[in-house]
Amino acid sequence: MMSQSELIAQQDVDVSDAKRTDRSGRPPDAMCVVVVGATGRTGALEADPSVSIARVETLLEAIAFFSVVDRNSDLIHIAALSTEVWDLPALKEFMDALRFVDANASVVHIGPCKPAARELIDGVVSHQMNPDEIRAIIETRPVTELPPPVEVLASEDPEAPPVSSIGDAELVRALMLGEDLIPLATQLIAERLADPSLQFVPQSTSVELSHAKSVMVKSEGRIAGYLVSENRSVTLATLESHSAWLGCWLALDRRFRDQRIEALTDPLTGAWNRRYFDRYLSRAIELAQSSRHTATIMVFDIDEFKKYNDQFGHAAGDEILVEVVRLLRSVIRPSDRVCRIGGDEFAVIFFEPRGPRVPASKPPDSIYRIARRFQSQIGGHSFPKLGQSAPGTLTISGGLATYPWDGRTPQTLLERADQLAIQSKAAGKNVITLGPGASRACREPEDE
Numbered sequence: 001m002m003s004q005s006e007l008i009a010q011q012d013v014d015v016s017d018a019k020r021t022d023r024s025g026r027p028p029d030a031m032c033v034v035v036v037g038a039t040g041r042t043g044a045l046e047a048d049p050s051v052s053i054a055r056v057e058t059l060l061e062a063i064a065f066f067s068v069v070d071r072n073s074d075l076i077h078i079a080a081l082s083t084e085v086w087d088l089p090a091l092k093e094f095m096d097a098l099r100f101v102d103a104n105a106s107v108v109h110i111g112p113c114k115p116a117a118r119e120l121i122d123g124v125v126s127h128q129m130n131p132d133e134i135r136a137i138i139e140t141r142p143v144t145e146l147p148p149p150v151e152v153l154a155s156e157d158p159e160a161p162p163v164s165s166i167g168d169a170e171l172v173r174a175l176m177l178g179e180d181l182i183p184l185a186t187q188l189i190a191e192r193l194a195d196p197s198l199q200f201v202p203q204s205t206s207v208e209l210s211h212a213k214s215v216m217v218k219s220e221g222r223i224a225g226y227l228v229s230e231n232r233s234v235t236l237a238t239l240e241s242h243s244a245w246l247g248c249w250l251a252l253d254r255r256f257r258d259q260r261i262e263a264l265t266d267p268l269t270g271a272w273n274r275r276y277f278d279r280y281l282s283r284a285i286e287l288a289q290s291s292r293h294t295a296t297i298m299v300f301d302i303d304e305f306k307k308y309n310d311q312f313g314h315a316a317g318d319e320i321l322v323e324v325v326r327l328l329r330s331v332i333r334p335s336d337r338v339c340r341i342g343g344d345e346f347a348v349i350f351f352e353p354r355g356p357r358v359p360a361s362k363p364p365d366s367i368y369r370i371a372r373r374f375q376s377q378i379g380g381h382s383f384p385k386l387g388q389s390a391p392g393t394l395t396i397s398g399g400l401a402t403y404p405w406d407g408r409t410p411q412t413l414l415e416r417a418d419q420l421a422i423q424s425k426a427a428g429k430n431v432i433t434l435g436p437g438a439s440r441a442c443r444e445p446e447d448e
Contacts, residue, residue, distance in 0.1 A: 029135060030050040030051070030075050030076065031051050031076045031077075031134065031135070032051075032052045032053075032054070032076070032077050032078070033052070033053050033054075033129070033134065034055075034077070034079050034080065035055040035056075035080045035082075036055075036056055036057075036058070036059060036061075036062045036079055036080065037082025037084055037110075038082060039082035039084065040082060040129050041127055041129060042129065044130045044131060045131055050131075051131055057085075059085055059090060059091075059094040060248060060252045061255070062079050062094070066098060066105055076138060077104065077105040078105065078106045078134055079106070080108050080109075080134075081109050081110065081121070083110075088114070091117055091120055091121075092120065093169070094168075095121075097168050100172055100173065106122045106123075106134075106138050107120075108121060108122055108124065108125050108137055109124045110126075110129065111124070111125075111127055112124065122137050122141045123136075125137070171188070171249060181249055181250065181253050182250075185200075186198065186246075189227065189242045189245075189246070193234055193238065193242070195229055195231045197230035198227065198234070199227075200215070200226070200227060200228075202224075203222075203223045203224055203225045203226070211234075211236070212226040212227060213236060213239040213240045213242075215246050215247050215250065216247045217254070218247060218251065219251040219255070220254065227239050227243045263275070266340040268318060268340075269322050269324075269325040270322075270325060271340040272337055272339040272340070273340060273341075274339065276337075280337050280349055281297065281410045282410050284349055284353075285403050285410055285413070287353055288403055288404075293352070294402050294403055294441045295349065295351045295402070295403040295413075296349075296367050296401065296403070296441065297350070297400070297413055298350070298371055298399065299341075299345070299347045299398055299401075299414070299420075299421045300345075300346055300347075300396045300397060300398025300399070300421060300432070301344045301346065301398070301421070302320060302324065302344045302394060302396055303429040303430060304429075305317065305320070305344040308386065308394075312385060313385075315385060316385035317344075319384070320386075321344065323381060323383060324346065325338055327377045327378060328346070328348065328374050330377075331377070332348065333370075335352050336348060336349060336351065337349040337351075347414070347417070366442055366443055367400065367438075367441075367442035368432075368443040368444075369443075369444075371400060371442075372432065375395075375396055375430070375432060378395065378396055379395055380393065381394070395429055396430070396432075397421060397424035397425050397429050398417075398421050398424060398432045399417045399418065399420020399421035399423065399424060399433050399435070400417065400434045400435065400438035400442055401417040401420060401435045401437065402437035404437070405436055405437025405438075406435035406436065416435055417435075420433040420435055
């Protein structure tokens with residue numbers, strides 16, 4: 001059985017990756033089954049090569065999982081619920097939240113359930129969870145016409161919903177946008193308790209709290225703060241139950257943030273991955289277009305990397321990749337991004353969101369100078385696993401392309417940088433070739 005993080009990483013691919021998987025022979029009815037709770041035998045599912053499985057403990061963890069799956073994948077997503085993980089109100093909130101994050105996911109229950117719950121879900125399966133049982137439920141699930149999804153970006157400032165509309169689904173929305181959950185959750189608790197005096201006090205606040213309960217984030221073993229009420233009709237037991245509820249949400253928030261980072265980074269080098277590269281480059285070009293700034297990418301790979309892998313082993317190859325990222329990060333600017341977009345292929349997005357500090361000026365270090373410094377560091381670096389008999393020093397070959405002159409879209413800019421990198425290889429390697437736009441934007445006279 002794959003772990004939750006491995007499944008997320010598997011699903012977190014771009015469109016081209018999904019197409020490659022399809023061409024490799026994945027069945028069109030391939031499924032990802034998320035088992036929620038301890039009930040249910042997964043042997044039959046594990047025996048089916050077209051089924052991926054993850055097991056989580058709570059409904060909240062299931063929502064976090066479905067929030068980060070790739071919508072371009074052809075996998076059918078199913079949540080299989082155990083009896084012990086829900087009561088009817090929790091199930092209703094789960095269904096609302098799930099429809100918000102993944103409207104096409106199906107929900108089945110493992111074993112018999114109450115009629116009121118049966119009306120909310122798509123079907124019931126046996127404890128053996130035979131894949132054909134699940135597929136039969138999916139095939140007979142009625143198709144619901146859904147309104148087109150509204151995409152909300154974290155940079156937007158959507159109108160806050162009225163207090164009466166706040167619920168777990170709204171907390172999921174905030175979770176997905178990376179917003180602070182505490183104000184919204186505190187408002188929801190105050191509404192549920194009809195207690196306008198209720199507030200959340202951070203743990204660092206040095207005040208005497210007489211009618212309060214701590215909010216414990218158990219997964220981290222820390223107290224995040226306290227729920228405080230001036231209303232003595234709200235008992236400490238009631239405060240404690242809501243504090244525990246808020247602690248679960250804060251734990252989920254931390255896990256969700258960690259999973260998003262994991263899904264967008266390369267596990268070996270810590271560099272951003274191809275999915276992040278596509279997102280960040282698109283956003284950088286949008287901002288550059290609106291503010292009349294430039295954005296530059298450098299695409300490069302390590303010359304004859306396969307030779308080092310074959311001669312010294314994959315451990316040496318891994319060391320090279322890790323050190324390349326470390327050296328590159330030591331020379332770039334805080335706003336630049338290092339991404340691993342292939343085996344030994346990397347891309348750096350050079351972008352200053354606010355542009356040069358003085359109009360028409362260049363930064364203290366030109367991009368070309370940064371690239372050359374990195375090139376020099378690679379050539380002079382000692383890689384221990386290559387030993388003393390390493391056939392010469394490592395070199396890189398790459399291409400620099402700048403928006404808007406070398407390409408006006410993410411795709412054309414990347415293609416141009418790739419072409420320039422190929423020219424560098426043909427020129428004898430250990431070369432960085434600049435496009436006309438990069439020559440204009442990335443170099444200063446003293447760089448000649």
